[in-house]
Amino acid sequence: MNKKVFLNNLKKELKYYKKINSEEIIYYYDEMIQDAVDEGEDENQFIKNLGSIDTIIANIVKDEDFVRDVKTSNTKSLGNIVNGTVRVISFICYYFALFIMTIVFGSIFISGLGMILQSGIYLIFDNLTSTDQWILFGVIIMGLGISIIGFSLMTNIFKTTKSFRLFIIRKTKEIYRKKR
Numbered sequence: 001m002n003k004k005v006f007l008n009n010l011k012k013e014l015k016y017y018k019k020i021n022s023e024e025i026i027y028y029y030d031e032m033i034q035d036a037v038d039e040g041e042d043e044n045q046f047i048k049n050l051g052s053i054d055t056i057i058a059n060i061v062k063d064e065d066f067v068r069d070v071k072t073s074n075t076k077s078l079g080n081i082v083n084g085t086v087r088v089i090s091f092i093c094y095y096f097a098l099f100i101m102t103i104v105f106g107s108i109f110i111s112g113l114g115m116i117l118q119s120g121i122y123l124i125f126d127n128l129t130s131t132d133q134w135i136l137f138g139v140i141i142m143g144l145g146i147s148i149i150g151f152s153l154m155t156n157i158f159k160t161t162k163s164f165r166l167f168i169i170r171k172t173k174e175i176y177r178k179k180r
Contacts, residue, residue: 003033006047013057020060024165027170034173092173094165101157109150115143 001009007026014022027137029050036046050056119139128136157164 001044001047003043003047005035006033006050006053008131009053013053014060017057017061021163023166024124024144025060027166031171033096041049090169094168094170097168098157098164105150105153105157107150109147109154110146112143112147112150115141119143 007030010029011022011026014020014025033043034047039042119136123133123136123140
């Protein structure tokens with residue numbers, strides 16, 4: 001089994017465990033396998049020596065220290081990225097994507113607030129028929145829903161930034177390694 005298949009299978013199995021940050025585990029094993037290959041070991045044999053995915057997941061679930069060690073290892077790994085160019089490129093990609101998502105989700109939130117505000121002003125200051133009032137009330141409810149969606153998306157960005165950052169760095173390193 002090669003690294004890509006192994007990591008995909010591991011990721012598929014980890015999705016059933018909500019308490020485990022699968023992106024950190026995937027990053028950890030990706031780094032471990034790549035380090036072994038860089039040191040001259042056979043990729044398929046190294047993966048075979050890791051054991052079955054079921055065994056790995058059972059060990060992860062049982063051993064809380066392992067998960068803590070993975071987080072520590074990933075933090076150290078992020079600080080010791082092989083090349084400064086990879087670090088710069090990955091952080092540019094990360095902050096650019098974070099900036100774009102914040103703008104998009106923020107604009108969704110603000111659009112919902114705008115719908116509420118504008119419809120509320122029309123309801124209060126215009127002499128409207130009851131049908132128009134009901135329509136504006138519906139628009140206010142839609143604006144509230146859109147604002148809630150935008151707000152929840154924005155808060156979700158900030159909850160998942162570390163996983164997203166690991167993903168960006170891992171993909172940047174993969175691209176960099178392929179070019180070498």
